[in-house]
Every structure is written in structure tokens, then in C-alpha cells.
Amino acid sequence: MNQVATSSIAVRSARWARENLFSSWINTILSIVCIVLIYNVVWGIFSWAVLNGVWEAKDRRECFAILGKDENGIPILGACWAGVRVWFNNIMFGRYKDGQWRVILGFLILIVWLIPLWVPGVKRKFLIAAGAIGLYPFLGAYLFLGGERSWFMSFMVSLTIINLVYNTTDWVGDKVFRVSLADTLRWKLVDRIIPEKQHTYALMALFAVLAVIVGYLMRGWGLDHVASVRIGGFFLTLVISGFGITVGLPAGIILALGRRSRLPIIKALTVTFIEVFRSVPLITILFMATAMFPLFMPEGFELNKLAQVIPAVCLFSACYMAEVVRSGLQAIPKGQYEAASSIGLGYWQSMGLVVMPQALKFMIPNIVGNFIGLFKDTTLVFIVGMFDILAMTRAMSNDVPWRGEFHEPFLLTAVIFFVCCFTMSRYSQRLERKLGGEQQ
Amino acid sequence: MPFCTAISMLNLIYNEKIRAVFFQVLTFSLVAWGVFYLYTNTNENMTARDMKTGFDFLWITAGFDTDFHMIDYKAGDTYGRVYLVAILNSLLVACLGIIGTTVLGFFVGILRLSSNWLVAKVAAAYVEILRNTPLLLQIIYWYLLLLAFLPKPKKSFDVFYLDIFFLNNRGFYGPSAFFDSGSGLVAAGIVIAMIAVVVLFRHARKVQDLTGRIIPKYAWGLGIIVVVPVVAYFIAGQPIGWEVPILKGFNLRGGWRVPPAFITLVIALSVYHSAYMAESVRAGILSVSKGQTEAALSIGLNRGLALRLVIIPQAMRAIVPTMISHWMNVVKNSSLAVAVGYSEITALFMQTSLNQSGYAIEIVALTMLFYGSVSLTISAFLNIYNKNVQLVER
Numbered sequence: 100m101n102q103v104a105t106s107s108i109a110v111r112s113a114r115w116a117r118e119n120l121f122s123s124w125i126n127t128i129l130s131i132v133c134i135v136l137i138y139n140v141v142w143g144i145f146s147w148a149v150l151n152g153v154w155e156a157k158d159r160r161e162c163f164a165i166l167g168k169d170e171n172g173i174p175i176l177g178a179c180w181a182g183v184r185v186w187f188n189n190i191m192f193g194r195y196k197d198g199q200w201r202v203i204l205g206f207l208i209l210i211v212w213l214i215p216l217w218v219p220g221v222k223r224k225f226l227i228a229a230g231a232i233g234l235y236p237f238l239g240a241y242l243f244l245g246g247e248r249s250w251f252m253s254f255m256v257s258l259t260i261i262n263l264v265y266n267t268t269d270w271v272g273d274k275v276f277r278v279s280l281a282d283t284l285r286w287k288l289v290d291r292i293i294p295e296k297q298h299t300y301a302l303m304a305l306f307a308v309l310a311v312i313v314g315y316l317m318r319g320w321g322l323d324h325v326a327s328v329r330i331g332g333f334f335l336t337l338v339i340s341g342f343g344i345t346v347g348l349p350a351g352i353i354l355a356l357g358r359r360s361r362l363p364i365i366k367a368l369t370v371t372f373i374e375v376f377r378s379v380p381l382i383t384i385l386f387m388a389t390a391m392f393p394l395f396m397p398e399g400f401e402l403n404k405l406a407q408v409i410p411a412v413c414l415f416s417a418c419y420m421a422e423v424v425r426s427g428l429q430a431i432p433k434g435q436y437e438a439a440s441s442i443g444l445g446y447w448q449s450m451g452l453v454v455m456p457q458a459l460k461f462m463i464p465n466i467v468g469n470f471i472g473l474f475k476d477t478t479l480v481f482i483v484g485m486f487d488i489l490a491m492t493r494a495m496s497n498d499v500p501w502r503g504e505f506h507e508p509f510l511l512t513a514v515i516f517f518v519c520c521f522t523m524s525r526y527s528q529r530l531e532r533k534l535g536g537e538q539q
Numbered sequence: 540m541p542f543c544t545a546i547s548m549l550n551l552i553y554n555e556k557i558r559a560v561f562f563q564v565l566t567f568s569l570v571a572w573g574v575f576y577l578y579t580n581t582n583e584n585m586t587a588r589d590m591k592t593g594f595d596f597l598w599i600t601a602g603f604d605t606d607f608h609m610i611d612y613k614a615g616d617t618y619g620r621v622y623l624v625a626i627l628n629s630l631l632v633a634c635l636g637i638i639g640t641t642v643l644g645f646f647v648g649i650l651r652l653s654s655n656w657l658v659a660k661v662a663a664a665y666v667e668i669l670r671n672t673p674l675l676l677q678i679i680y681w682y683l684l685l686l687a688f689l690p691k692p693k694k695s696f697d698v699f700y701l702d703i704f705f706l707n708n709r710g711f712y713g714p715s716a717f718f719d720s721g722s723g724l725v726a727a728g729i730v731i732a733m734i735a736v737v738v739l740f741r742h743a744r745k746v747q748d749l750t751g752r753i754i755p756k757y758a759w760g761l762g763i764i765v766v767v768p769v770v771a772y773f774i775a776g777q778p779i780g781w782e783v784p785i786l787k788g789f790n791l792r793g794g795w796r797v798p799p800a801f802i803t804l805v806i807a808l809s810v811y812h813s814a815y816m817a818e819s820v821r822a823g824i825l826s827v828s829k830g831q832t833e834a835a836l837s838i839g840l841n842r843g844l845a846l847r848l849v850i851i852p853q854a855m856r857a858i859v860p861t862m863i864s865h866w867m868n869v870v871k872n873s874s875l876a877v878a879v880g881y882s883e884i885t886a887l888f889m890q891t892s893l894n895q896s897g898y899a900i901e902i903v904a905l906t907m908l909f910y911g912s913v914s915l916t917i918s919a920f921l922n923i924y925n926k927n928v929q930l931v932e933r
Contacts, residue, residue: 120655120657126655133655137661361559364563365562368566377914378910378915379910380872380875380885382877383906387903390893394580394581397580398587475672475674478673478675479875481878482875492676509676513672520671
């Protein structure tokens with residue numbers, strides 16, 4: 100029995116190979132060429148990176164000494180990972196030396212915040228996402244930069260923490276113990292005091308009061324100040340692209356609505372704005388931001404480079420997102436607009452409740468594609484002199500002990516980007532299939 | 540009475556026309572105020588820093604040299620000329636990048652659809668790896684790779700083994716042509732040959748439509764386009780010659796040269812964008828329904844003809860718009876030349892010239908003008924194409 104199964108597998112694979120690899124003599128040649136190519140590339144990289152990789156060395160010369168030469172006197176090729184190990188911290192965090200736990204904690208909090216979006220069946224995902232976009236930046240900014248807090252900052256940070264705790268206990272409780280904190284609050288406690296319509300306001304007021312209290316309690320607690328120029332490496336790339344993505348989508352939606360508006364002046368203004376910034380490359384906008392921003396601002400108003408670059412990236416991303424959203428809006432049949440207004444919805448209601456959800460759903464692959472593009476384009480800040488991941492990668496090969504070593508750090512950076520972008524694109528494909536399946 | 544005014548006030552508020560006017564006036568005045576605010580700030584800043592404005596800086600001499608220029612340029616020429624040099628350099632690298640992208644993109648796109656599983660997977664890996672890493676990273680990596688592996692001028696690679704093209708760490712060298720009197724005759728020969736080929740193709744088409752006889756137009760056309768200029772060349776007494784680069788001292792002299800940064804850019808832009816292009820080509824070909832292939836085969840066309848006459852023309856309708864937007868991206872991304880120091884418009888004009896002269900606003904405006912006019916031209920062509928295609932359709 101077992102014999103039959105194995106032979107059938109062998110037969111099947113032979114048939115598969117004959118059909119897919121060797122169906123004609125051209126295909127046979129192509130297959131052989133491909134096999135040789137794959138063998139050379141994969142084996143070459145494997146032996147260079149893994150078999151001959153040097154992990155412990157104090158500089159590049161020592162790496163070469165360890166690798167030595169073969170019998171013909173040709174140096175053996177091998178990766179000098181020792182340098183990457185020394186520089187790894189720089190590539191990830193830039194010059195953010197002390198308190199890297201703050202950065203890690205910040206990203207962990209963000210991940211905890213965003214997990215429910217991936218969990219099927221969690222309620223109020225929109226509110227969770229909106230909280231992450233609207234509130235998290237305050238907590239993140241304080242964690243990363245620290246320093247003196249204004250009362251407003253204290254308030255926002257504690258509001259953010261409360262929101263996070265509330266969200267998390269709510270969905271975890273709902274999933275694990277079948278007890279939703281939100282529903283309990285709304286229907287068991289608030290309902291006795293206040294009519295149903297005002298529950299949301301009541302909860303908001305409750306949060307605000309709690310935030311004031313927590314903010315007051317936190318007044319003695321603070322983090323050391325870290326200069327924004329110290330933010331660097333992959334961390335900086337994430338910060339800038341994070342801003343670009345979270346600001347770009349809402350701003351893009353507004354611009355797209357403006358472009359589709361029936362009001363001529365608004366339409367003309369948005370069209371000009373979008374087209375001007377879409378026709379020039381990002382690097383031009385970045386130069387413009389760093390060269391002209393100081394000219395535009397009133398005397399004595401100074402911004403660090405990070406604060407000049409982030410608006411430029413956001414603006415760029417908004418204009419591209421606007422075009423994606425617009426094409427999504429165009430794909431919505433006119434009947435949807437008419438249906439929405441026939442049941443008495445106004446402009447904002449029909450857009451927000453009927454048209455936009457469909458358009459955004461329709462456009463998810465393109466939106467994610469745009470995110471990926473923006474994430475990759477963030478590396479351009481290197482050109483205007485920021486210490487992002489690419490700058491750190493580049494700096495390593497100019498560092499004296501590791502001078503001239505560039506394959507290893509570039510491979511690391513490329514792998515980091517590949518993993519991030521590939522995951523995003525696969526996720527969007529999965530989402531697309533899922534949503535496509537829902538519609539049918 | 541107050542009740543009535545309240546009602547009419549409400550009517551006013553909810554009147555759609557009044558609301559439209561109100562919102563537009565509001566937006567417009569906000570934007571106008573913003574522009575005015577920035578304008579006054581800029582003015583104040585510029586007077587405070589004693590900066591000059593106006594486009595007359597284009598006639599001021601620039602004190603820097605460039606590594607690569609297609610028209611004559613030396614330190615001491617005007618900024619206007621720098622702008623021209625930069626535009627030409629940008630256009631050259633973008634054009635070559637576009638050609639490379641298109642050729643490589645079609646090639647990989649067709650490989651992705653190969654019936655050979657392995658070939659399709661290799662092509663897919665190519666696409667995924669290139670699309671998911673940043674272009675800037677790729678450009679810098681190519682640059683470092685080229686600099687690491689290119690030899691010194693004394694040991695130049697003799698590309699094609701012709702003793703004409705050389706490759707070393709100063710760049711890629713080739714022969715340049717010089718034109719004596721009588722070159723006009725050769726040029727005329729080329730023009731006449733081109734016209735003749737067009738006439739020939741039309742005639743061949745007509746003959747084929749009327750009688751079904753197929754004239755070997757490609758062979759004839761090639762013959763004409765080669766023979767006529769060569770004949771003109773000899774009649775005029777060989778007025779055109781080549782100047783071949785020769786090693787003198789530490790460097791090659793004569794001929795033309797493109798710097799390594801240029802080679803890097805052409806390779807990196809072509810390779811990166813070919814991955815996107817391949818996906819468009821693949822999607823375009825897949826968008827042609829299978830029935831079309833079967834129909835073409837059933838009327839007796841062979842696979843090559845079916846692909847050329849039936850599949851590709853229909854696929855092009857889907858491919859061309861995305862292809863042109865990829866071209867646009869090649870033009871825009873050629874600005875990354877600034878990272879490897881190739882003197883195109885962003886590097887030479889927007890960075891060097893701006894730092895040297897300080898005319899920030901004018902220079903940014905001129906740079907945006909260049910990119911804006913390129914993108915407008917390209918989208919104008921796209922619109923013309925779309926119109927033609929739509930006329931063909933139904």
C-alpha cells in the first residue's frame with residue numbers, strides 16, 4: 100500500500116515535471132538554464148553569507164584574515180557579519196543610544212493597539228483605528244522625545260493610555276470572557292443615569308475626567324529629553340512613513356472629495372494642488388521643504404529638519420492617496436449616491452456612511468500599494484541629510500574599521516524592507532480576496 | 540415677526556446655493572490668506588537676509604563645472620546654460636531608462652506567463668524582490684557595485700572587443716562622430732531613405748489588401764535604409780568620421796564618455812521599473828480573453844501571428860496607460876541621480892545652483908516647471924492614444 104502511494108507520488112511528480120518543465124525542447128533548455136541560474140545564485144549567496152560568514156572580528160581586515168585564501172591564492176569570499184553586528188543597533192535606532200526601551204515599548208504599545216484590527220469579530224474596529232491615528236501620536240511623541248510636559252500633553256498622554264486600556268480590556272474581555280466592558284458601561288451603568296442618545300458623550304466626558312485625574316497623578320513622572328536629531332535608523336523610517344500613512348489617507352480623502360466636488364472654486368483649488376505636487380518627484384518636494392520652509396515661516400520660527408520633512412512627506416502622500424480614493428469614488432455607481440440622498444442623508448452622511456466605505460474597500464489593494472510605495476520612498480530623506488536606515492547603512496561602509504564593506508549592510512536593509520513590504524502586499528491580497536468573496 | 544425672520548434665516552442657511560457660495564468664498568479666502576501670509580513672510584525673510592529675487596540670475600555666470608554635459612559647458616557660463624545642461628542630462632537618462640524599462644518589462648512580463656513553471660517562478664521572484672526594496676537602496680548598491688568592480692583606466696574593459704567601446708571606473712567610452720562639409724548629403728540620404736520606406740510599406744499594404752500578394756517589405760526596407768545613406772556617404776567623399784577614445788596618460792581621451800553614475804542610473808531605473816512594467820504587461824495579456832487566442836488559431840494563424848496580430852494589439856489597450864504612468868515615474872525617479880552625483884536637474888540645478896546662487900524660489904519654480912511640462916506632455920500623448928484606441932473599439 101505504502102509502495103503504491105510513493106510510486107504514485109513519484110509518477111505524479113515526473114508527469115508534473117514533464118508537463119511543466121520539459122514539454123518542448125525550448126522549455127527543456129529554459130528549465131536547465133533556470134536550474135543552473137538558481138543553483139549559482141542560491142548557492143553563491145548561501146556559501147558567502149552562511150558557510151563563509153564571519154561573526155566575530157574586530158575589523159574588516161581581521162575578517163579577511165580569518166577567511167584566508169584558497170590553494171590558488173585567491174581570497175575566499177565570505178560575509179563579514181561582525182561589522183553588521185556592531186552596527187546593527189545604529190541601523191535600527193540611529194543615534195538614539197540611551198533609553199532604547201522607550202522606542203521598543205512605543206512600538207509594542209502600537210502593536211497591542213492594532214492587534215484587534217486583525218482579530219475577526221471584534222466590534223468597533225473603526226473607533227480603535229481612529230484612536231490609534233488620533234491619540235497614539237501623543238503617547239508616541241512623548242515616549243520617543245520625552246522632556247518637559249505641558250498640561251495639554253499630560254492630558255493627551257493619559258487620555259491615550261486610558262483609551263488603550265479601555266479598548267484592550269473591552270475586546271479581550273469580549274473575546275475571552277464574553278463580557279464587553281463597553282457594553283457593560285453603556286447598558287448597565289450609564290443607562291440608568293443618562294438617556295441612550297447621550298451615551299457616547301457621557302463616556303467621552305468620563306474619559307476626560309479620568310484623563311485629568313491620571314494626568315494629575317502622573318505629574319511627578321517624566322522621561323529624559325532626547326533631541327529629535329537622535330531619532331534615526333529604521334526607527335526614523337518608521338516614524339516618517341507612519342506620519343505619511345496616517346496623515347496621508349484622511350487628507351487624501353478630503354482632497355479627493357474636493358476634486359469631485361460640484362463647487363467650482365473648491366474643485367479648481369484641489370485639482371491644482373494635487374496635480375502640482377503629483378507632477379514633481381518627492382525629492383524635489385523634500386528639497387523645497389528644507390530650502391523654502393525657513394523662508395515661508397515668520398521670523399524667529401525655527402523647526403528642526405524632522406519637522407520640515409514630515410509635512411513634506413505627508414503632503415506628497417496625501418496627493419497620491421487622493422488620486423487612489425478618487426478612482427475608488429468613480430467606481431461607485433451613481434445609484435449609490437442617489438439612493439443615499441433619497442433616504443434623506445446629507446452630503447457628509449452619504450459620503451461617510453454609504454459611498455466612502457465602499458470606495459475604500461474597493462481600493463484597498465491600491466491604498467496598500469501606495470503605503471508600500473511611501474514606505475520605500477521614505478528612504479529619500481537620506482538625501483536631505485537625515486540619518487535614516489539608508490544613511491546608517493551607507494555610513495557603515497565609511498566607518499574606519501569596516502571601510503568598503505557594503506554588501507552586508509545593504510543586504511540587511513534590503514531584507515528588512517523586503518519583509519515589511521512583502522508582508523503588506525500579501526496581507527492586502529488576502530484582504531482583497533476576502534472582501535471579494537464577501538461581495539459575491 | 541421675530542419668528543418669521545428666524546424661519547427666513549433658516550431658509551437662508553439651508554439654501555443650497557447660498558451654502559455653496561459661502562463655503563467656496565470661505566475656502567478661497569482661507570487659501571488666499573495662507574498664500575498672502577506665506578508671501579509676506581517670505582518677503583520679510585528675504586529682505587532680512589538680503590536675498591535678491593527675479594529671473595535675471597539666469598544670465599549670471601555660474602562658477603562650477605559639471606562632470607557630464609551634452610552641450611558645451613564650462614565653469615563661467617550662465618545659470619541659464621546650467622539649466623539647459625541639466626534638462627538635457629535629465630532627459631537623456633530618462634529616455635534611456637524608459638527604453639530599458641520597456642524592453643526589460645515586456646521581456647519579464649512575458650516570461651512570467653511562460654508555461655514553464657520554473658521560468659515563471661524565476662520571473663516572479665525577480666519582480667517581487669525588485670518591487671519590495673527601495674529604489675534609492677538599489678541605485679546606491681548598483682553604484683557601489685560598479686565602482687568596486689570597474690577597473691582603472693589603464694586596464695579598461697574592451698567592450699565588444701572592437702577597440703571602440705571601453706568601460707572603466709571613469710565611465711563608459713565610445714567613439715564620437717565628427718562631421719565635415721558634405722554631411723548634409725548623408726543626412727538628406729537618411730531622410731530620403733525613411734520616406735522611401737514609408738512609401739514602400741504603404742504600397743506593400745495596398746498590394747496585400749488588393750491582391751493578397753505579400754511583398755517582403757522588411758527585407759526591402761532594411762536594404763533601403765542601409766544602402767541609400769551609405770551611397771550618399773561615399774558620393775559626398777566620406778565626410779563623417781569617428782574619433783575613437785585612446786589611452787593617454789592616466790585617462791582615455793577622445794570620443795564621448797558617460798560617467799559611472801549615469802550607467803548606474805540607467806541600469807537601476809530600468810531594472811526597478813521593469814518589475815512594475817512586467818506586472819502591467821502580464822495583467823494586460825491576461826486581460827485578453829482566451830477565446831481570442833482560440834479564434835485566432837482557428838482561422839489558421841500560427842502562434843506568433845496570433846500573438847502579434849490579435850493578442851498584443853488588444854493587450855496594448857490595457858498596457859499602454861499603465862506603461863505611460865511607469866514612464867512618468869522613470870522621469871520623476873531620475874531625480875534620485877542626486878544620490879550618486881549625476882548632474883541632472885535636481886542635482887545640478889536644484890542643489891548645486893541653489894546652494895551657489897541662493898535664488899531658492901526661482902530655482903524651485905523652474906525645476907517644477909520642467910517636471911510639470913514633461914508630465915503634461917506625456918499625459919497629452921496618453922490622452923491622444925486613448926482617444927484613438929477608443930475610436931477603434933466598437
